[in-house]
Amino acid sequence: MEFFDFYRKDRWPHQFCPGCGLGTIMNCLYKAFNDLNIDIDKTVFVSGIGCTGRVPGYINADSLHTTHGRAIAFATGIKLSRPDLNVIVISGDGDLFAIGGNHIIHAARRNIDLKVIAVNNANYGLTGGQMAPTTPYNMITTTTPYGQREYPFALAELIAAAGANYVARWTTAHPNQLVKSIKEAMQTKGFSFIEVISQCPVNFGRRNKMGDPVFHLRWIKDHSVPISKMTFDINSPYDIVDLNTKGIYIIGDLVKRNRSPYGEIEKEIEVKGPQE
Amino acid sequence: MLTPGRYFLAGNIAAAEAALIAGCRFYAGYPITPSSELMEHMAKRMPEENGVFIQMEDELSAISAIIGAAWTGKKAMTATSGPGFSLMQENIGYAAMTETPIVIVDVMRGGPSTGQPTIVAQGDVLQSRFGSHGDYETIVLAPNSVQELFDLTIRAFNLASIFRNPVIVLSDAELAHMVEKIEVAQKYDIVEFNQVEVDLVPSFVPLGYGFKVAVTGLTHNFKGYPITNDVKVHRELVTRLVDKIIKNEPTISDVEIINPEAETIIVSYGISSRAAYPIIKDNKDVGLFRPRTLWPFPESKFKEIVKGKRVIILEMNLRGYAIEVERVGRKYGGKDFETIHIIGGEVPKPSHIEEVL
Ligand SMILES: Cc1ncc(C[n+]2csc(CCOP(=O)(O)OP(=O)(O)O)c2C)c(N)n1
Ligand SMILES: [Mg+2]
Numbered sequence: 001m002e003f004f005d006f007y008r009k010d011r012w013p014h015q016f017c018p019g020c021g022l023g024t025i026m027n028c029l030y031k032a033f034n035d036l037n038i039d040i041d042k043t044v045f046v047s048g049i050g051c052t053g054r055v056p057g058y059i060n061a062d063s064l065h066t067t068h069g070r071a072i073a074f075a076t077g078i079k080l081s082r083p084d085l086n087v088i089v090i091s092g093d094g095d096l097f098a099i100g101g102n103h104i105i106h107a108a109r110r111n112i113d114l115k116v117i118a119v120n121n122a123n124y125g126l127t128g129g130q131m132a133p134t135t136p137y138n139m140i141t142t143t144t145p146y147g148q149r150e151y152p153f154a155l156a157e158l159i160a161a162a163g164a165n166y167v168a169r170w171t172t173a174h175p176n177q178l179v180k181s182i183k184e185a186m187q188t189k190g191f192s193f194i195e196v197i198s199q200c201p202v203n204f205g206r207r208n209k210m211g212d213p214v215f216h217l218r219w220i221k222d223h224s225v226p227i228s229k230m231t232f233d234i235n236s237p238y239d240i241v242d243l244n245t246k247g248i249y250i251i252g253d254l255v256k257r258n259r260s261p262y263g264e265i266e267k268e269i270e271v272k273g274p275q276e
Numbered sequence: 277m278l279t280p281g282r283y284f285l286a287g288n289i290a291a292a293e294a295a296l297i298a299g300c301r302f303y304a305g306y307p308i309t310p311s312s313e314l315m316e317h318m319a320k321r322m323p324e325e326n327g328v329f330i331q332m333e334d335e336l337s338a339i340s341a342i343i344g345a346a347w348t349g350k351k352a353m354t355a356t357s358g359p360g361f362s363l364m365q366e367n368i369g370y371a372a373m374t375e376t377p378i379v380i381v382d383v384m385r386g387g388p389s390t391g392q393p394t395i396v397a398q399g400d401v402l403q404s405r406f407g408s409h410g411d412y413e414t415i416v417l418a419p420n421s422v423q424e425l426f427d428l429t430i431r432a433f434n435l436a437s438i439f440r441n442p443v444i445v446l447s448d449a450e451l452a453h454m455v456e457k458i459e460v461a462q463k464y465d466i467v468e469f470n471q472v473e474v475d476l477v478p479s480f481v482p483l484g485y486g487f488k489v490a491v492t493g494l495t496h497n498f499k500g501y502p503i504t505n506d507v508k509v510h511r512e513l514v515t516r517l518v519d520k521i522i523k524n525e526p527t528i529s530d531v532e533i534i535n536p537e538a539e540t541i542i543v544s545y546g547i548s549s550r551a552a553y554p555i556i557k558d559n560k561d562v563g564l565f566r567p568r569t570l571w572p573f574p575e576s577k578f579k580e581i582v583k584g585k586r587v588i589i590l591e592m593n594l595r596g597y598a599i600e601v602e603r604v605g606r607k608y609g610g611k612d613f614e615t616i617h618i619i620g621g622e623v624p625k626p627s628h629i630e631e632v633l
Contacts, residue, residue: 008488011501041486046344057490057502062483064347065492065502066340067370073337077344077352080328081302082484085348103340106333 006030006040008060016051019205019213021172021198025119026055028175029090032182043086046075048100050092051125051200069100072107075114083263086115086186093120093134097153101133108162111190112262117182118155118193121200122247129203136247140207154244156195160255165190167255171197173221174251181253190261197224197249220249227252277325280462287451288313288355290426290458291381292321295353298433299466300379301327302352304341306334306360309393310449311383314355335360339367339380346376347491349469349482351433355381357449359390361400362407368442369408370493372517375478377436377443377469381429384448386621395621396449398546398592402599404444405571411514413521415443415528416571418545422456428568434467435528439520440477446570448592450547450623476520521572529574535563536581542629543601544590545570551590551624555633562633573600583609588632590616590624 007030016022033040045056049068056063066074071091079087089096096104096118107114123141124130130143134155138147156169166188170178178196185192199205199216210216227250230238243250260266278293285293292314295303303318305311315331322329328345332338335356342352356364361382371378386392387399404416415435419425425447432443469480478498481487490500495510503509521528534556541563542552549566556562565581567574582605589598594617602613614632618624 008490041488042484044483057492060488062487062489063491064344064483065490065494066343067366067493070336070340070367073332073340074344076330076332076337077302077304077341077346078348078483080330080341081345081348081350081352085484102333103337106337 001034001040003030004060006033006060007058011058014058015054017202019199019201019216020051021121021200022052022055022119024172024175025117025178025196025198026058028178028182031179032186035179036183036186038086038186042084043088044078046071046078046087046089048091048095049126050095052090052092052119053095053126055090069095069098070103071095072100072103072114072116076107076112079112079114080263083113087113088115088117090117090119092125093118093122093155094124094132097155098133104159105162108159108164108191108193110262111163111165111259113189114191115185116191116193118195119198120155120195121198121204123200123204125200125203129207137245139247141204151241151245154240156193156254157240159193163191163259164193164255165257165259165261166192166253168193168253169195169197169249169251171220171224171249171251172199173217173224177251184253188256190257190259223248224251225249227254278460280460283458283460284455285422285458286313286453286455287422287425287447288383288453289317290422291355291429291445291447292317294426294429295379295433296321296325297464297466298430299351299468300353300433301325302342302345302350303327303329303354304332304338304345304352305354305356306332306338308357308360310385310452311355311357311381313452314381314383335363336367339364339378342378343367343371343374343376346378347483351377351437353379353381355383357383357385358387358400361403365403365407368414369410369412371442372408372412372414373493374491375440375480375517377440377480379429379432379436379443379445381445381447383452384446386619392621394449396547396592396623397619397621398448398548398596400446401570401591401593401596404446411518413441413518414571415439415441415521415569416446417443418446418568418570419451420546420549420566422451422454423458424568425451426458426460430464430466434465437467437469438472438474438477439524440480441521446546448547474520474524476516476523525572525574526576528569528572529577530568531574531577532564532566532568533577533581535560538563540586540588540633541565541581542588542590545597548590548592548618548624551626551629554626555629570597573604575604578604579608585610586612586614588614588616588629590629592618592624594619
């Protein structure tokens with residue numbers, strides 16, 4: 001697939017800020033599509049509102065740019081009516097986890113066959129850099145002028161707990177791994193979710209001494225911890241919630257399950273419970 | 277599917293069966309009194325008709341899912357009541373902006389807020405038309421019997437297909453739960469997408485066929501590409517969206533008129549209007565103007581009869597359709613306007629009208 005088979009040439013140039021991570025993410029999508037030879041005419045890209053929400057509009061496929069927070073619910077309607085289509089949701093952390101938080105946990109619970117890319121840039125980029133439910137502790141945004149004083153969500157862990165079949169977290173500093181992860185998601189049936197930590201030098205970086213995109217990207221890389229180094233032991237000094245609060249991101253595949261996707265759960269599910 | 281013949285059905289069930297006859301094959305909803313039986317019936321019936329039924333996590337997602345389904349070329353609907361209808365408003369505007377054919381049955385109950393969950397009202401008449409932000413139009417139908425609820429639900433799908441617009445059926449707690457005899461006809465005219473060409477309505481190209489469709493709620497050009505700071509693009513788009521409904525009002529609007537020569541005309545719709553029949557039956561001096569299509573306002577029909585008339589508006593809210601009836605009525609020479617507003621759950625009786633006559 002040529003570059004402009006994947007992108008809508010007549011929508012070029014794009015509107016993203018210089019140094020934005022979305023370009024990397026889009027190119028990773030292109031690479032994954034190219035490697036797997038996915039039929040772009042059998043693919044629908046769905047998004048909510050935000051900078052990330054503008055991504056589908058630049059891709060040369062069917063696109064549905066919906067209302068703020070509701071992308072997952074629109075995508076649910078598409079997938080259930082046309083199960084033969086690849087339905088990919090790409091949207092922002094605010095869109096998917098603040099205003100749209102209810103829809104994403106329920107879609108994961110249903111294990112509906114959607115591929116979701118959540119771009120975590122730690123803020124509301126489009127509206128000028130307000131706090132998001134992902135903003136790490138102490139970080140400055142336009143609505144946390146004294147520093148963030150809330151605990152952020154661990155997006156990937158939240159979706160893993162909600163029941164998705166595939167969950168991973170990567171960053172724009174790990175493009176090769178991200179491509180691999182997108183391919184894994186595309187080949188997994190059921191709800192597949194990738195959180196991508198991304199730089200937003202203009203609206204988030206600048207207020208946190210990371211206005212230089214390269215610096216911002218390096219910060220992300222330095223704050224990434226491979227999941228293999230984590231011990232999920234009750235006495236471990238690493239607690240997901242605390243790491244996340246500090247802006248330290250566990251990267252890698254968090255979950256690979258093989259639960260029947262929505263619509264195929266015909267048999268009684270065997271539940272392994274505590275011994276009676 | 278219901279075969280032709282006579283049935284004895286509650287309104288909620290009749291509406292669901294009518295939707296299936298109209299070709300509806302996607303239902304997403306969230307339970308709410310007094311609409312829940314419609315949803316429950318769909319849960320049972322959709323799989324039998326190879327359609328999709330899903331109970332969503334709220335009304336925001338219910339309307340989102342049906343819009344998504346509609347964009348794959350499916351006829352899709354949801355049903356709700358006041359609180360849920362309020363939650364749907366943003367995406368009703370989205371459906372209007374993106375010209376998505378969907379049907380919403382709003383089973384009205386007493387509001388505002390949680391209000392009177394099990395009790396009839398007509399408080400959503402203005403919301404059904406003005407509830408979302410910005411300039412847009414909806415088509416709103418108001419049946420006054422189970423038979424009409426059945427027939428108008430079929431028509432709602434046809435209108436949605438023809439005009440690529442959200443269509444709202446205003447049912448209410450009374451119609452939804454009362455059981456009446458209905459006649460299912462031998463044959464219904466069912467309109468498919470792109471079957472009828474209407475001025476100002478572009479053809480509908482669904483997702484999933486390789487047409488690289490771009491859909492957005494942002495102001496957009498004919499390709500669906502966002503163009504948000506061009507005066508002309510916005511004006512042309514929004515004016516066309518409004519005009520495609522308003523200019524076609526004469527063909528959309530449907531009214532029942534009895535005793536048009538009478539000096540006094542009762543204007544009423546939905547369940548309220550049933551109070552008028554005993555009065556006009558043996559009194560040729562009183563007439564009835566009953567819109568089955570509330571919006572667009574049936575101006576072309578009202579102007580024919582309103583000149584020099586005394587108009588009595590009867591409805592179950594404190595401030596509703598009367599505002600528009602009086603505005604349009606005065607424009608065309610209506611003389612006196614009186615209103616009977618009954619709220620609380622009491623269904624209007626002929627005596628309410630007699631008091632004013
Ligand atoms: C109902 C509603 N509320 C608020 C907004 C304004 N708004 C647009 S995008 C956005 C946040 C976007 O943040 P995020 O989802 O993180 O996307 P990003 O721009 O960071 O990619 C907000 C609050 C809106 N469009 N609609
Ligand atoms: Mg963001």
